[in-house]
Amino acid sequence: MKRSHDRTEWIASRGEFLIERHIADAMAAAHWHDHVELNLLMDGRMTYLFNGRQEQVAAGRLVLFWAAIPHQTIAVTENAPLVCVYLPLVDFLALPIDRRARQSIMQGRFLTQGDQETSDPSMFPRWESEWQSGGNARRKLIVEEVRLRIRRLILDNGEPENAATQSAPAPLAGQAVGHVESLSDLINIHYANPISVPELARLANMHPSTANSAFRKVLGISVNEYLIRYRVARAMQLLTDTDDPILQIGFECGFGSSSRFYEIFKERTGTTPRHFRESVSGSNAEAG
Template identity: 65%
Template sequence: MSAERGASLASEGDFLIERHIADAMNAAHWHDHVELNYLLDGQMTYIFNGRQEQVEAGRLVLFWAAIPHRTIAVTPNAPLVCIYLPLVDFLGLPIDRGVRQSIMQGRFSADARGHAADAILLPQWVEDWQFGDAARRQLVLDEIKLRIRRFVLDVPVGDHSAARPSAASGASAAVRRAETLTDLIHARYSEPISLPMLAKLAGMHPSTANKIFRGILGIPVNEYLMRYRLARAMQQLAETDAPILQIAYDCGFGSSSRFYDIFKRRTGTTPRLFRSSLGREGRAD
């Protein structure tokens, strides 16, 4: 099963763990889960939050998949275990608040040190989830939550460089130019920006900027901007009590009606129901 297929299955909002041969994605995608990846062998490279991230065998990685991401390079026949944990389950974990916030703000976290037990436990979890009864499946979920808590304990608190890593030294000119565009989006998503404005700030022609961006992330600049705005709005809905109208403006949607329309079309639910599903009510708008 491909990573895109697994993410599609997980997009319904349920927990999922599966094993497949890692492959490159045709385009960046997103889904509302905290995702954990564990390569049993080989390497792969992600474009996540507009940056290149190396994933090595034997090192668990964790990120919030609502941030657009794409695998662009994979060792042939590399076996990968993917875990998709619903956001509500992640937010319910008793973990450091600063680490949780940094993850929801776009941090790509790798285990500080490899744990030999992971190479045994993760394939076992896949098997138990696929073939076990309800009690065994619940045990898998409980054990994964405990593993995440251990993972978070090893994540340095306050290390903001981890949330915005520098480009790999061997990054191509196209990747660096795509990173420039994503940096601008991350800095200005709350403003009424457009592709021509972003391209001008990046020193590119709009059609050139979009072509480069499509080549690296597989989606247009405006699509990335919309998905990034939605991710930031989901973060505020999950972590703050701010009124929905304020969130709509803070995240660049311009009006609450436009925010509701886009949010419903893209997520299948409304901002208010999304917030309620996470156990938050927020203040009246």
């Protein structure tokens, strides 16, 4: 059974907070969106292919990951209900959490709740139901409850105890987060152009060293690394959702030459753009 890309496309285009519940299924191809995703499988088991690794997910064990890293459900038991929470990246960055924990998530950590929380199986369906039917006041309350749950999840999985006593999100509430937000917005707009980090920094009215310093402080990666990840993710999406020529997709995603496109794509995905498209087409045909 093929999972529709419409939902993810809607999430990615809106860039908003969302909670949904659906029956988990195997995905024909990896997808991505620029949120931090919080998932709770209500029953059964599932396996994610995430950041080049297979991650096993058991019912009742909360998982969290940065969804801008392409991810794919490759195996799931039948009729397994899944509640998904999509938190915009800028909201995640504003949380008062340990810097090392935040950076590890931005660098590809798949965070799993160590011990099952007995409240999660009742709380997550309630959030989803109230999000669909509640008013603005109740929705705002749900967002706050989700933020607190994420903070507890991170605290339970290695955040130093004294982090809770530090002054709210002081380092991240100021210029660093603002710089990252401005630069990521510019990358979203200009990724198709042969733009450099100095040019991005100039458009954001900051020095290139300031730009990279902010990215490394907040995300743990350079501006250029984020730009490459964004371009590869967009290329994967176009290879999956369109019949555009492969070389055209490479140029549309900001790769200056066909050799550069093939080199980077294979380095990041383990396969060539052509083989990636063929594997997706084969999966789609079987699903249909």
